[in-house]
Amino acid sequence: MKRSFVIFYALITYAVAELIWWGYMLVKSQPGRTGMIMGEGMVFVLVFVVGAIYLHKSFNREQRLQEQKKNFLLSVTHELKSPLASIKLLLQTIQKRDLNKAQILDFIDKSLLDIERLDDMVENMLLAAKIENRSYSFPKASFSLSVLVDSIVNRLQLTKCDGSQKIINAEIEPKIEFTGDKFALTSVVTNLVENAIKYSGPCEPVDVKLYQKEGKIYLQVADHGIGIADEEKSRIFERFYRVGSEDTRNTKGTGLGLYIVKQVLDKHEASIRVKDNRPVGSVFEVVF
Incomplete structure (x- = not known):
């Protein structure tokens, strides 16, 4: 170049x-x-x-x-190797050690979580490729958005440092129905919640709210993490873009999550904005 x-x-x-x-x-x-x-x-x-x-x-x-693509490939390689190494270690431990049933089930649960993480990443990359190639039709059907958000929160739920308090605080209004692409919107909610967890400290809570107001549906995902600089807020929805510089960034990710979020929401005529949380962190607000 x-x-x-x-x-x-x-x-x-x-x-x-x-x-x-x-x-x-x-x-x-x-x-x-x-x-x-x-x-x-x-x-x-x-x-x-x-x-x-x-x-x-x-x-x-x-x-x-080109630089973003290179970093994307490096990130994907790292993202793939980490859960694969964890799954391999857990299975080898089950194979070589004389474990009781409770320990085996615990190791299997951890392996399944890593497999779900891999599955989410592969689905993200496939969906991003289809969106970029304009080969995805966004099929729409009626479903419960409340159940969808609740199931994602439960799947991504983690315990805080004391091992008892949940890291995701969810306020989900029941029986909110929506007509849209359930698969694509699952990716939207998953990416927003995973991003909030990823860019927060290990003991920081994440707040997820879903409610209806004046004929509109609101989804808010708030964290108390590192926040987003004002000059970067207009670029975070670009493909491969990640907050911070390539030299100082230390969080995992491929730079596709928020790109997918914006593209899917545009197809559903929904809006998304990011604002500062108080005293620290970010709030992503989706309006259907």
Whole structure:
């Protein structure tokens, strides 16, 4: 990419130098038409400069995208290896150790959680690819949004540091019906809750609320984590984009979660906004 920039700027320099030279020669040979030559030359330079600026921005955008794709592949590799290594270790322990039934069931439960994590990640990547290729039709059907959110919260529920208090505080209004793509909206809720957990401290709670008000359905997911800088709030729904720099970021993720969230909600004519939580953290609010 650096070589391409060097060639690009060299060609621009050469073209500008040639333009100035030919302009000088025309003025010298036809001094009576100096005004016309200068005017046309300025228009040409303006068009040339605008085109060069757009090309430069395109190069920069492509370079950022390639860097994001590279980091995406590295993240996916890490995300795959971690649960696979955990599952392998748990199964090897069951195979080699003389464990009682309770211990075996506990190890199986942990393995299933890692498998669910892998399944979520694969579904995310498949859905993102289908959305990008415009090959997903978003089939709609009527279902209980209350049951959907409650089941996801229960599946992702974790205990806090003392081992008893739940990390997700859910306030779910019952019997909220919705017509939409249940599979895609499952991915939306899962991504929002997982993100809140991921970017919070190990002992910080996450608040999930689902309720109806004035004919609209509201879903709020609030955390007390690191928060999102104002300049990044407009970019967090871009494909492969992740909060922070590539050098300082230490949380797991592929940069596809919020991209999927935004695309799916757009297809359901729903809105999403992110605002600061008080005193720290972020609140994602979805309005159907």
